Amino acid sequence: MSYRLEGSILEVCNCNVLCPCWVGEDPDYGICQSILAYNYERGHINDVDVSGLTFALAGIIPGNILNGNFQVVFYIDDRATPKQEAALRELYAGKLGGPIGEYVKLFGQVTAIERVPITFEVVKGKGRLQIGADAEAELAPFTSGTGRTTTLNDSVFSTIDGAPAYVGKASKFRLAIPSLDINLNIEGYNAIQGRFLFEN
Secondary structure, three states, rough: OEEEEEEEEEEOOOOOOOHHHHOOOOOOOOOOOOOOOOEEEEEEEOOEEEOOOOOEEEEEEEOOOOHHEEEEEEEOOOOOOOHHHHHHHHHHHOOOOHHHHHHHHHHHHHHEEEOOOOOEEEOOEEEEEEOOOOOOEEEEEOOOOOOOOEEEEOOOOOOOOOOOEEEEEEEEEEEEEEHHHHHEOOOOOEEEEEEEEEEO
C-alpha cells in the first residue's frame, strides 16, 4: 500500500490572522470552523491515478487542535471515478498510514462524505475555493515590502508538514453546514495557502 500526492492547499477559518492552531494555541473564539482543500496536481493512491482531483473537508475543531476530536464533512470531487473515490475514502480513513494517516487520527467524527463540484483556483497568489453549495472563499497571502510572500515555517502543527505556509486573509468566507450548526458569512479572517508532497 502506498501513495504519493503533490499539489496545493487552500485553507480558511473563523480565527483572526494569524491562525493560532498552527502554533499550538487555542482557537480565537473557542472553536475553529474551517474549510481545507487539497488539489492533487500529480498523484497516485496505490495504483489509482488521482491527478487533477480535489479533496476537501469542512467542520469544527472544538478546542486546541493538538487535542483532536474534530467533527468533519468530507467532500470528494464529483469528477472522481468510482475507483478514484474508493481510493480517496481508503486514504482518508487512515488505512494507508503515513502523514495523512497521522493527520486523520485527529478526526473524532466524520459526519458525512459527499460528492460535489469543487472549484480550486490559485492565480497570481490569489486563491478561490468553492465546495458545492456549502462553502466558498476568496483569499490572498500577505506580502513583504518587497513583494515576497509572507511564510510561516517550522510550526508545531501543520496540514502541510515540512513545507512553508503562505499566511494571509480571506476577503470572503461562507460556510453553511446545518448538521454541524455552522452558518458563517464573514470577511477578513485567517487564510493559508501552501504546497504539499505527501508520500508513504
